[in-house]
Amino acid sequence: MTHPVAIKICGLTEPEGLDAAIAHGADWVGFVFFARSPRAVTPAQAAPLAARVPPGGPRRIGLFVAPDDDTIAATLDAVALDGLQIYAPPARALEIRQTFGLPVWQAHGVATAGDLPTASTLDGLVIESRPPAGADRPGGNAQPIDWAMTKGWQSPVPWMLAGGLTPETVAQAIALSGAPAVDVSSGVESAPGRKDARLIARFIQAARQGPHQRR
Numbered sequence: 016m017t018h019p020v021a022i023k024i025c026g027l028t029e030p031e032g033l034d035a036a037i038a039h040g041a042d043w044v045g046f047v048f049f050a051r052s053p054r055a056v057t058p059a060q061a062a063p064l065a066a067r068v069p070p071g072g073p074r075r076i077g078l079f080v081a082p083d084d085d086t087i088a089a090t091l092d093a094v095a096l097d098g099l100q101i102y103a104p105p106a107r108a109l110e111i112r113q114t115f116g117l118p119v120w121q122a123h124g125v126a127t128a129g130d131l132p133t134a135s136t137l138d139g140l141v142i143e144s145r146p147p148a149g150a151d152r153p154g155g156n157a158q159p160i161d162w163a164m165t166k167g168w169q170s171p172v173p174w175m176l177a178g179g180l181t182p183e184t185v186a187q188a189i190a191l192s193g194a195p196a197v198d199v200s201s202g203v204e205s206a207p208g209r210k211d212a213r214l215i216a217r218f219i220q221a222a223r224q225g226p227h228q229r230r
């Protein structure tokens with residue numbers, strides 16, 4: 016029995032990209048609440064986007080870097096989100112989970128297999144490369160990991176592979192990594208922060224084709 020690989024399209028800022036992700040069956044759509052990102056949205060900008068997602072559509076993920084509770088609370092007051100992706104130590108991510116009661120996926124940067132987590136109290140892990148030297152943000156840097164690194168790794172919770180994935184590479188990444196889910200931002204953009212509906216469609220099609228589906 017195979018299970019279709021789950022797909023997150025992250026860093027959505029405009030209706031066109033969001034509508035493409037919805038139309039092609041993405042499982043999650045992500046909104047980046049981090050001002051230094053080229054995909055940053057404010058709560059006021061994200062609210063109408065999140066409202067476009069129909070019932071039964073992709074889950075709406077708000078992405079925060081080292082946030083305080085007030086920032087998250089103000090965002091949740093304005094934007095309908097179904098889950099959070101948090102860049103913070105595990106203990107802080109768990110605090111956020113307990114405070115807001117939403118599923119929390121913790122972003123985890125890895126350089127070698129030794130960095131892969133063996134325990135987690137959260138709802139999921141986003142496994143991606145550590146930011147390159149000089150990066151002004153912890154994710155969304157188009158940096159792939161060595162996909163073979165996770166083959167054989169038993170994640171303690173659901174996980175998704177992120178970092179540098181593209182429509183051309185996602186099938187191989189899934190086959191080599193054994194990832195049950197994938198996450199992309201840069202690889203489906205025509206320019207930083209501008210999602211391309213055709214690239215989103217191609218990415219989802221490529222991630223869902225072929226024998227590499229997770230067993």
Ligand SMILES: O=C(O)c1ccccc1NCC(=O)[C@H](O)[C@H](O)COP(=O)(O)O
Nearest residue numbers: 025052152154155157178179199200201
């Ligand atoms: O996307 C960003 O600009 C970003 C900024 C700050 C923290 C996280 C960010 N993105 C997180 C994601 O979940 C991305 O989809 C993931 O890092 C993969 O990004 P990419 O390598 O560009 O596909």
